[in-house]
Amino acid sequence: MFMLDWYAHNSRLKTVHPAEKVLFAFLCLVLALYFSRGTISLAIIVLQGAIILFYLRIPPRYYVRLLLMPLAFLLPGCLAVALEIPAATQAAVMLTLSLGPLTLGISSGGISLAVNLLLRSLAALSSLYFLALTTPFTQLGWLLRKAMLPPSAVELAALTYRFIFILADTAQSIHTAQVTRLGYSCWRNTFKSLGSLAAGLLAKSFYRSQLMYMGLISRCYDGEFRSLEMYYRFSPGNWLLMGGVTAGLLAISRIPTFLALF
Amino acid sequence: MSANIIETKGIVFTYADGTRALTDLSLTVPAGKRIAVLGANGSGKTTLFLCLNGILRPQQGQILCGGEPLKYDKKSLRRLRSRLGIVFQDPEIQLFAASVQQEVAFGPLNLGLRETEVRQRVQQALAFTGIEKLKEKATHMLSYGQKKQVAIASILAMEPEILIGDEPTAWLDQEHARKVMDLFYAISDKGTTVIISTHDADLAYSWAEEVVLLGRGKLLGKGPPEELFNHEEMLAAAGLRQPLLLEIYLLLKEKGYVLADTGTPPRNLGALSRLIREGSECRSSS
């Protein structure tokens, strides 16, 4: 997850207006969710994949790993959709599975529903990854402020973001300190170490936040986080491109279904 | 402006758990000088700085800033903190903003300056510390040395009259430590009063114009480094040694390798080797 942040900060699209990036991601997201058709989802997966791999030059192995992470939730979900309890008279069941009194069946309809769900989820995910890989948090925060969200809410999000790194850093250093003293050499030690890691993390984080507060008030902090205004410019080319993509996807949605599965 | 830009009169500070960190400390800081507060770990350097910045309030005694007693209402504290900036020991803790630019802009924005002025100051501070390239970077992606530089820039941008650095070279490699000390030298050259704390006698000896020696929260001595470091017993009481350079110089002087009557001892290696060369030339000519 920290690499994600690094890629966003070094992305080729970093200087693009954040609103354009958010809009593009949400455009694809909405289209994927609105048209429950596999072709659209597939087109979006391919499009975002191409942008992420060939334009943003994210290493394929890393991108595959990013996509695989949510699959741990997705696949069981899709499996549950595919399985059904067939009515006695139903003919379309391709396969049945008897578990004692329970009989589960898989029908072609169920499979196509599950595949559809999987594709839509992957399309939505790849759209969000596009956003995450191109837009650092500073830009999202800026956009949220522009969107008239209460400044304190945005600041809270920004501080939370910063604290994630401090927390991870602290946890890492405690963990290293434990490992060097054989804290994880066996199950017993592992449980004990994990417990004291959690406790130590709390104490240390509290201490650090106190010190951080000192750092803030020594710079005349008075309860409001002020920040410099940032300026971005809209690019007509990007809007044309987004229009083109939308038109293309809409055109695809008009293609008659040529594959029963989709 | 009075000659002493900041002054403490008999301050006593005790932490909530009963640890007495400062005992009857009276100190004067002349304006425009380079001052090193020298003391072993736990001698009260950080506590002293937090008191000077009004973050901690001494239970007894008084702090004078520009000749006026320090008051602890919001307005007075704000004024104090705009005049006196602290670079904390651990930059990890000082940095909170998402980008370097925002971090450096934070102080000036809090001073209520206009945007153009803030941008100008940010630019200047980044240029002065030599980190213009990092402007758009995320603070959590910097190396430790870079974080330190950003922390210094973030205080510089507030243009304080007094700049305090708490153990500025702690945990830095030699290269970065030298860079940071050069930076503090350059800041002092601009006319800012610079105070650093350190437990490194060598560093204090070569860098400072005035050394304040602390031991267990007490003032043990004060003066120009050439004088102060002659008092070995005083240093021993603080748990410190003489600077290596001074020790070598004294040894060479005793053995007759340097002229005995050169007055002040050398403050850096170059000056010492010059003395040795002159000494040997003198001996060979006589």
Ligand SMILES: Nc1ncnc2c1ncn2[C@@H]1O[C@H](COP(=O)(O)OP(=O)(O)O)[C@@H](O)[C@H]1O
């Ligand atoms: N928050 C605190 N609570 C209690 N005691 C503290 C606290 N901070 C520092 N001390 C104690 O105060 C003394 C001076 O500490 P400090 O000012 O940090 O010294 P230095 O910066 O010279 O190492 C030490 O004995 C230290 O243990």
Ligand SMILES: [Mg+2]
């Ligand atoms: Mg300290």
